[in-house]
Amino acid sequence: AIAPLEARFQEKIDRDIKIEPKDWMPPAYRQTLIRQISQHAHSEIVGMLPEGNWITRAPSLKRKAILMAKVQDEAGHGLYLYSAAETLGISRDEMITQLHTGKAKYSSIFNYPTLSWADMGAIGWLVDGAAIMNQVPLCRTSYGPYSRAMIRVCKEESFHQRQGFEILLVLSKGTDAQKAMCQDAINRWWWPSLMMFGPPDDESPNTKQSMQWKIKRFTNDELRQRFVDIIAEQIKLLGMTLPDPDLRWNEERQHYDFGAINWDEFWQVLKGNGPCNQQRLDARRKTWDDGAWVREAAKAYGEKKVANMNV
Ligand code: 3HC
Numbered sequence: 001a002i003a004p005l006e007a008r009f010q011e012k013i014d015r016d017i018k019i020e021p022k023d024w025m026p027p028a029y030r031q032t033l034i035r036q037i038s039q040h041a042h043s044e045i046v047g048m049l050p051e052g053n054w055i056t057r058a059p060s061l062k063r064k065a066i067l068m069a070k071v072q073d074e075a076g077h078g079l080y081l082y083s084a085a086e087t088l089g090i091s092r093d094e095m096i097t098q099l100h101t102g103k104a105k106y107s108s109i110f111n112y113p114t115l116s117w118a119d120m121g122a123i124g125w126l127v128d129g130a131a132i133m134n135q136v137p138l139c140r141t142s143y144g145p146y147s148r149a150m151i152r153v154c155k156e157e158s159f160h161q162r163q164g165f166e167i168l169l170v171l172s173k174g175t176d177a178q179k180a181m182c183q184d185a186i187n188r189w190w191w192p193s194l195m196m197f198g199p200p201d202d203e204s205p206n207t208k209q210s211m212q213w214k215i216k217r218f219t220n221d222e223l224r225q226r227f228v229d230i231i232a233e234q235i236k237l238l239g240m241t242l243p244d245p246d247l248r249w250n251e252e253r254q255h256y257d258f259g260a261i262n263w264d265e266f267w268q269v270l271k272g273n274g275p276c277n278q279q280r281l282d283a284r285r286k287t288w289d290d291g292a293w294v295r296e297a298a299k300a301y302g303e304k305k306v307a308n309m310n311v
Helices: 005-014 027-046 048-052 061-086 092-100 118-138 144-172 176-195 207-212 220-238 263-273 277-290 292-310
Strands: 248-250 255-257
Touching: 027 048, 027 061, 027 092, 027 207, 027 277, 048 061, 048 118, 048 277, 061 092, 061 118, 061 144, 092 277, 118 144, 118 176, 118 220, 144 176, 144 220, 176 220, 176 263, 220 255, 263 277, 277 292
Parallel strands: none
Antiparallel strands: 248 255
């Protein structure tokens, strides 16, 4: 008898055969990918707002140009990912509605305010650094369109992280005020960056299944640990510290031990009670309304072109 559809599907996954849009897939595989990819796309788009705040305030034309390029990259990442999600049968309008009505999640990290220029460095170095740690394994995710989108995204992410680190390096060699600004930004962005990897594995409802379907290649805690190990070394180049008194190298584990993460804060931010949740959604809804005329004009132009073709 033909192996049940699920068994054949799992065999393809086990043999690292990419799943493509037209292939049979368990409804739950489709659904969890729509969930993850659409929320990833929302994260890219909402993620433009914190940095966008500093484009007009950048300290030099060079910094302004770099920041503008980075924010534009994030918009493109969002569009790749919305397109990848659409291949699973959800419409762009439906995804946008889910974001605007608060139904869809986006990365908690973007609900924190950007209070100084040094935040642009901390975001590039820590937030994009964490995103890279999470996105490189996603280049090998089992769903073809998501994997290919990630390969393109990752090509741009390393520039994002390096320009962030360079901002902090310059500040760390500057005046006392600049050094203090650098340390303050690291202190505010460190713990929220660790939360980007998701809840602990034993509190993660999706990880087990996502690992079995090779949507995820590593668990939340595995990627978080790798990130801590790397940053704990890089921070030494800045002559700064991480705001974690429990951070210390564990020779036996060959990893850094680190302090407890405030998961209450994490779940509060996910519930919409972070410092900037309302502000971020208001900005997205306003942008959508302000851009309505562009969508209407493009639609009218398209209809006119079709009408002219049919004359
Ligand atoms: N922010 C918001 N929600 C989060 C979260 C976070 N940091 N971490 C977890 N969650 C949510 C999950 O979405 C899930 O809720 P849902 O079922 O309603 O979607 C719930 O918390 C439980 O978490 P799980 O660990 O069970 O969920 P996942 O298996 O989906 O793991 C994840 C969470 C690691 C974020 C995974 O979804 C993932 O890898 N997503 C793709 C990467 C991504 O979204 N990165 C965002 C980074 S920002 C970015 O990329 C922009 C960069 O260019 C700066």
